[in-house]
Amino acid sequence: MTPPAVRSAGLTKRFRSGQVAVDGIELEVPRGSVYGFLGPNGSGKTTTIRMLLGLVRPTAGRAWLLEEPMPEGGGSVLPRVGVLVEGPAFHPYLTGRANLARLDAADATADPRTTRRRSDAALERVGLAAAAAKPFRQYSLGMKQRLGLAAALLRPRDLLVLDEPTNGLDPQGTREVRHLIRELADAGTTVLVSSHLLAEIDQVCSHIGIMSQGKLLVQDERLALTERGEPTLVVRTAVDHVGTATEVLTALGLGAPVVDGPEVTASLGSVAPETATAALVGAGVPVVGLEARRPSLEQLFVTLTGEGFDVAR
Structure with a gap:
């Protein structure tokens, strides 16, 4: 080397x-x-x-x-x-x-x-x-x-x-x-x-x-x-379907779903995004958007140190 x-x-x-x-x-x-x-x-x-x-x-x-x-x-x-x-x-x-x-x-x-x-x-x-x-x-x-x-x-x-x-x-x-x-x-x-x-x-x-x-x-x-951090799944749907979406994600084993308006965010764990998509559609949830997110560099730093710092520019 x-x-x-x-x-x-x-x-x-x-x-x-x-x-x-x-x-x-x-x-x-x-x-x-x-x-x-x-x-x-x-x-x-x-x-x-x-x-x-x-x-x-x-x-x-x-x-x-x-x-x-x-x-x-x-x-x-x-x-x-x-x-x-x-x-x-x-x-x-x-x-x-x-x-x-x-x-x-x-x-x-x-x-x-x-x-x-x-x-x-x-x-x-x-x-x-x-x-x-x-x-x-x-x-x-x-x-x-x-x-x-x-x-x-x-x-x-x-x-x-x-x-x-x-x-x-x-x-x-x-x-x-x-x-x-x-x-x-x-x-x-x-x-x-x-x-x-x-x-x-x-x-x-x-x-x-x-x-x-x-x-x-x-x-x-x-x-x-x-890629070391825990990935999260962000599901965007109609506001009146976030309850059903939360129930589906919980049943699949995704951790601690959080609702923010039309979005539901949960820890993805070992569940494949396509599995979550199929379960949501099967439950009648209109999936407007779905994204599997890795932690940002800022989130990684905060996780490691418990600190935040200048993220300008």
Whole structure:
């Protein structure tokens, strides 16, 4: 099997105050995947990413990027990794293009002869070509975030690590970032994207890891995660037939039917949807609509943690 692009073993960070920000997580990001690192603010995602990149030393445990141990292998592996960690910092009086040139000059493995071409290509890719000659201090929050993305894309990367990449972006910018992530993944880049926004993760990621209070609660392929939950059957009928529909579903063994206007919802269990449909029609219930639903990503998170969080966008 191909080794994962990112891996950790018992990765832990305990601060001097005694707070455990990250508690023994075993992260595994498959190569070629878009791995959504999901959790509310303060769950330990950013601290984990900083440890993976060698920016913060773990209290215990190990981490590897592209099979290189971190931080020992940082010098050889980090040129292959594009990174956007929350709050990217640039020189305020330099232009966007000049900031990228300074970053590129700090990379001993980059070809200085192609700096201008690669910088302009990265700025074009994130929608900042028109603002390339504008000082960074005049950039809006969304433009600063876009410049951070451009810095991560200055050269081809085997791994892209993005921490809250749509922070400060408007809906159009958010859609553009999602499209860019898919484009990079299709080209073979592994993408680890951290976010507290469910909609982002659900739309773009192939794999998901859910963190809460410093612990990695679960990780798997996105579809496999949502299929773990108990499916429900939603039957829509005429209002004066909901009583009969409820009786039929109960007799079939569906759990705890709930009536909401013309809809009856019940836990499907092991009953096949077609069996329920036949029983309803046989009892004279006019079935206007019938749907077998799997739990959403939001419902899965609430089930695992008992918490809700920002599901905007």
